Amino acid sequence: MDSDLQSLWITLQLAGATTLLLLCLGTPLAWFLGRSQHPVRYLLEPLVALPIVLPPTVMGFYLLLAFSPDTWLGQSWQTLTGNTLAFSFEALVIGSVLYSLPFYVQPVQLAFASLPKGLLEAAATLGASPVDRFFSLILPLSKSGFIAGTCLAFAHTLGEFGIVLMIGGNIPGETRVLSIALYDHVEAMQYGQANRLAAGLLIFSFLLLFALYALNRPARNPGPGTQ
Amino acid sequence: MSLKVAVSLQRPSGFGLQADIEIADTGITGIYGHSGSGKSTLLRIICGLEKGAHHGDVSWRATIWENAGNFIPPHQRSIGYISQEPQLFPHLNTAENLAFAASRTRSNKVPDTDEIIRELGLSSLLTANVETLSGGEKQRVALARALCAQPELLLMDEPLSALDAKSRYQIMSFIRRLNLLKGIPVIYVSHSLEEINYLTDDLLVLEAGKVTHQGTTASLTTSLAFVASVEEDITSVLACRYQAGDQQPGLTRLQLGESELLLAADAIDTDETVRVQVSARDVSLTLSAATDTSILNILPATIEEIQDHQAAPNLLVKLDIHGQKLISRISRRSLEKLSLSEGQSVFAQIKSVALLNPARDP
Incomplete structure (x- = not known):
């Protein structure tokens, strides 16, 4: 039970770090995909969506190769931090960011794309600088997209399995997340403990999605229909 | 001191805009043209909303807004921009929309938000969700919001085209007052000659991306070369004086020079000049003053110019008329029958006269 709590703690840390990184990195990406007409966008869009259709093991396999100490990435990481990248918590974070990318980027991108250009232009002519426009207009008007993206990315990272197993292994206290711990219990025929973790994940994920839909409901109603 | 714009733009779609103009920094200047003539694009260039799409120079008074090496972004230009859509921020109520602008003013004075609210009649709408306002209310809030930012120059792109006549005149009379009292110069884009006639002092006409006419509104709207190119109904505006005393209900006597003009409307009590508009179709010509006619307004006039397109059946x-210009549309057959020529004295029979002044305040 003690090790299960440890796994829960690691899982929450992983999901939290992943979500924070996605907020920082995924937001500009979503802006580019949602608002730019640059041709690079047509290449990036399917790339971002890939994790939705690929088996996690495919991504995990290539990330494992990229993280090994004899690659450029693995080597620079080792000189910078002194540790190997593969089978570390940091490797899990990188993998999760890539794997959960579409779950954050797509709702935010959709919210950005549906922002009326005229509103942003009006704000500009009223004296709002680009940064000002982001915080005073874009952020509040895209609120539902941000909430959806954040919840989905967090929930999706909680349930990650295949990619974790490939690049993180199963190191207690370092890379053993809830889904791996659950797998271990099943392997060891400890169905009672497995059930506790499985039911916990199930209920938490449901509650999160329930809250997400509830939050988005009032934002949908006072639309054009209220006149 | 003025607004100077010298731009040349070519879009891949084939649309082009060439303009080299100077617009006075006082009064109301109209930009007239059909859709696709480039008038909105010209206005957006002045705002700085068309970055990267064109090459040229834009300067306002002593400030360069744009030239070969500089581009001042819209939020640093002291402008107010109002488009056809009010573009109110949906997550803010009316008062918050106004405060958004007031807190970002580029002037060092504190904006008198209360006065703007009073002038535009928004007191009862301050806490309203802006999405529930009517079209006219929304546009009034948009105008108030632009004014709260205290612009040095107000740019309006067909702001009234989606509104009903009453809201239109309400807002137009406000814009006139604003210009007169506060001296804020306005550039007003429109494809409605009625709005142009009512609002503007100067006029710029765009056609297919090129400036075809520029001058005072009064001289342009009575220039046959310009009005002949206008597809909509041609109207002339006459400035009259209200004649005191002896008014009948439903009929107003107006003084036009030494002549009298009857207007089918209840008497309006005003010392101001009353401006009326007359459609060119409603003006016919006779050589002698007819007495056996139902037409009330028959005025002596001199033919100043005849626009003769060889092929057209109408001209x-x-x-x-006492120094004011009135345009008449007659058939070529009538011209030949009466053998009219420039400089000749005739009588103009006016079938109907409409008031151009705004409806009274509600």
Whole structure:
């Protein structure tokens, strides 16, 4: 039970770090995909969506190769931090960011794309600088997209399995997340403990999605229909 | 001191805009043209909303807004921009929309938000969700919001085209007052000659991306070369004085020079000049003053100019009535039958006269 709590703690840390990184990195990406007409966008869009259709093991396999100490990435990481990248918590974070990318980027991108250009232009002519426009207009008007993206990315990272197993292994206290711990219990025929973790994940994920839909409901109603 | 714009733009779609203009920094300047003539694009260039799409120079008074090496972004230009859509921020109520602008003013004075709210009649709408307002209310809030930012120059792109006549005149009379009292220069884009006639002092006409006419509104709207190119109904505006005393209900006597003009409307009590508009179709010409006619308004006039397009069955005649210009549309057959020529004295029969002044305040 003690090790299960440890796994829960690691899982929450992983999901939290992943979500924070996605907020920082995924937001500009979503802006580019949602608002730019640059041709690079047509290449990036399917790339971002890939994790939705690929088996996690495919991504995990290539990330494992990229993280090994004899690659450029693995080597620079080792000189910078002194540790190997593969089978570390940091490797899990990188993998999760890539794997959960579409779950954050797509709702935010959709919210950005549906922002009326005229509103942003009006704000500009009223004296709002680009940064000002982001915080005073874009952020509040895209609120539902941000909430959806954040919840989905967090929930999706909680349930990650295949990619974790490939690049993180199963190191207690370092890379053993809830889904791996659950797998271990099943392997060891400890169905009672497995059930506790499985039911916990199930209920938490449901509650999160329930809250997400509830939050988005009032934002949908006072639309054009209220006149 | 003025607004100077010298731009040349070519879009891949084939649309082009070439303009080299100077617009006075006082009064209201109209930009007139059909859709696709480039008038909105010209206005957006002045705002700085068309970055990267064109090459040229834009300067306002002593400030360069744009030239070969500089581009001042819209939020640093002291402008107010109002488009056809009010573009109110949906997550803010009316008062918050106004405060958004007031807190970002580029002037060092504190904006008198209360006065703007009073002038535009928004007191009862301050806490309203802006999405529930009517079209006219929304546009009034948009105008108030632009004014709260205290612009040095107000740019309006067909702001009234989606509104009903009453809201239109309400807002137009406010814009006139604003210009008169506060001296805020306005550039007003429109494809409605009625709005142009009512609002503007100067006029710029765009056609297919090129400036075809520029001058005072009064001289352009009575220039046959310009009005002949206008597809909509041609109207002339006459400035009259209200005649005190002896008014009948439903009929107002107006003084036009030494002549009298009857207007089918209840008497309006005003010392101001009353401006009326007359459609060119409603003006016919006779050589003698007919007495056996139902037409009330028969005025002596002099033919100043005859616009003669060889092929057209109808032609335009510009008349002078006590120094004011009235345009008549007659058929070529009538011209030949009466053998009219420039400089000739005739009588203009006016079938109907409409008031151009705004409806009274509600």
